[in-house]
Amino acid sequence: MDPARPAVVNEAAHNAGGNVVQAGSVHGGVHVHNRWQAGTPRQLPPPPAHFTGRWPESAAVTAVLAEDPERDGPGLAVVTGPGGIGKTALALHVLHAVSERFPDGQLYADMAAHGPNGPAAPGELLSGLLLGLGVPSAEVPVGHGSRASLYRSLTADRQIALFLDDAATSTQVRALLPASRHSAVIVTSRKRLSGLVADGGRLVSLEALPPEATVQLLSRAVGEHRVREEPHSAHDVALLCGGMPIAVHVVAARLAARPRWRLATIATQLTDERRRLRALVAEDGELSVAATFDLSYRGLPVDAARLYRRLGLFPGAEFDPASAAALLGAADADVDELLETLLAANLVMDSGPERFRFHDLLRLHARRQAERDDDEDERRAALRALVETTLNRAVAADWLVTPLRPHLGERYRSQAKAPFSSRGEALDRLEDALPNLVACTRTAFGHGWYELVWQLYEAMWGVFLYRGHTDDWQALGTIAVDAAVRCGDGVAEVRMLLQLAAVHNRLP
Structure with missing residues (x-):
């Protein structure tokens, strides 16, 4: 450099975006062309046609998406629930409702947690998001790290809504979170993905729709006139669908294919538990409640x-x-x-x-x-083990509830110290367990385990004596007497008859 010439210092006086050209003397016009420019993606699928209910859950997700100056990263809502419960519908309903809050666009990625080829790889998902942001396919970096860096650069300080549908793991999601705290993300998953709480995520769990909302959904799907014509059948169908939106939509599809069918026809088919899942299939199996559950089971x-x-x-x-x-x-x-x-x-x-x-x-x-x-032997053995365990726990509680009563049965003589701190606690525990004790007693009778039937009734004496429940007391007494007779146990038969007679003394 000629020491006689002054040094030239190049400065950019302000933050510069885009291309910066360093030049000495410029003669003529200079044109600088960007290779590509980030676009405004609008990738969301259409909103759900018959969205119904879910107002508390919608409000919770909407609140997460709202601008919050206190947070460091994007708003993150994790909508979780079993397959067919309406997670995707809720996410789309909310995102379309708040779309104006995100002028830089909405991105969508199918995470394919239950896809035929397994969950989508983060690198593949990043590539799709970069393409959505306007990056030409030839300019998408090869390596995962380079793609992630470019993605963070493109999303920094932008207001983007991102919908990650059917996520498999927290790690799969974490790689796709935008860099801007002005952005927001909704994740849906059949898994709870509680690991995302560390990333600022809020879990919103979906359960079954209440009966009123289920009837309303059915009305929107099949037509209000059909529900008005058969209100009782519509209510029955809603209850038998268990508040599961996918089940309601399967019913609607079947009724659309058979317009002369009545809701009562579907209600009758769904009443039989053995046939219910088979009845919730439409479009030659393309729409099926059981197939939806199969995906979760296989995982x-x-x-x-x-x-x-x-x-x-x-x-x-x-x-x-x-x-x-x-x-x-x-x-x-x-x-x-x-x-x-x-x-x-x-x-x-x-x-x-x-x-x-x-x-x-x-x-x-x-x-x-x-x-x-x-096989049948395995199922039978498992049920027998359950009934015996339930009986043993009831005996332990009743032994403390009625310590002065002469108890009948070998289990009372071999009973270890009861795992309760007081007689009141044992009685509360026995009453809490009563619905299962009733169910196990009926199961034992149905399988011919008659010696367990009367022993279960014997163990329920304390809760019947002190807490009533006369309907169960009377109904189970009848089959307990029958079971003792079938066992040929005269002593047990007399005890069961006395306990059954005791409830009749209390009836008006």
């Missing part, structure tokens, strides 16, 4: 799938880990982990501390899998 580990099947045999409404362990023939600690797996997959629901339940249609599906995959 379970072997032991969790086995527990799912065994729980389908459970005769009551709610079960606890001890009942699950009895059906599986496993330790309580092992079952706890498997129940968490089923809970995370939204195949069972928690209904209280250490209490779980099925959606009605999922229970039928689980039972059908058990009948298909487990």
Whole structure:
């Protein structure tokens, strides 16, 4: 450099976006052409045609999408629930309603958690999102890391809504979160994806629609006139669909194909539990409740799938880990982990501390899998183990509730110390278990385990004596007497007759 010439310093006085050209002297016009320019994507599928109910859940998701100066990353709502419960419909309903909040566009990605080739790879998903943002296919980087860097650059400070449908894991989602806190993301998944809470996510769980909303959905799908003509049948169909939107849409599709059918015809078909899932199929199997559940079932580990099947045999409404362990023939600690797996997959629901339940249609599906995959001897042995475990727990409670009463049966003589701190706690536990005790008693009678029938009735004496429940007391007394007679046990027969007579003394 000639020391006589002054040094030239190149500066950009402000933040520059786009191309910056360094030049000395320029003669003539200079034209700089961008190779590509980020576009404004509008990738959302259409809004659901018959969206109904879900106002609390819609409000919760909408609140997550709202601008929040306190957050560091995008708003993140994770909508979770079993297959067919309406997760995608809720997400699309909300995103279309708030589309004006996101002037830089809406992106959509099918995460394919249950796709035929397995969940979509993050690199493949990033490529699709970059194309949606206007990057030419030839300019999409090859490596996953380079794609992620470009994606973060393109989404920084932009207001974009992103819908990630049917996600498999938190890791799959995390790689696609935009860099801007002005953006928002809705994720749907059959799994709970609680790991996304660490990324600022809020879990919104969907359960069955209430009966009124289910009837309203049915009315929108099949026509208000058909529901007005058969209001009672419409209510029956709604209840038998269990508040599951996919079941309602299958019914609507079947009625559309058979316009002369009445709602009463469908209600009659759905009443039979053995036929209900077969009745919820339309379009030659393309629309099927059972097929939707099959996707979740096939994704379970072997032991969790086995527990799912065994729980389908459970005769009551709610079960606890001890009942699950009895059906599986496993330790309580092992079952706890498997129940968490089923809970995370939204195949069972928690209904209280250490209490779980099925959606009605999922229970039928689980039972059908058990009948298909487990032989009759296995199913019978599992049920017998459950009934005996239920009996043992009832005996332990009743022994403390009625300590001065002469008890009948070997189990009372071999009973270990009751696991209750007080007589009141034992009585409360016995009353909480009464619905399952009733169900197990009827199951035992149906399988010919008559010695267990009268022993169960004997163990329920305390709860009947102090808490009433005269309908169950009377109904079970009749079959307990019958069971004792079939056992040829005269002493048990007399005891059952006395207990049945006691309830008649209380009846008006």
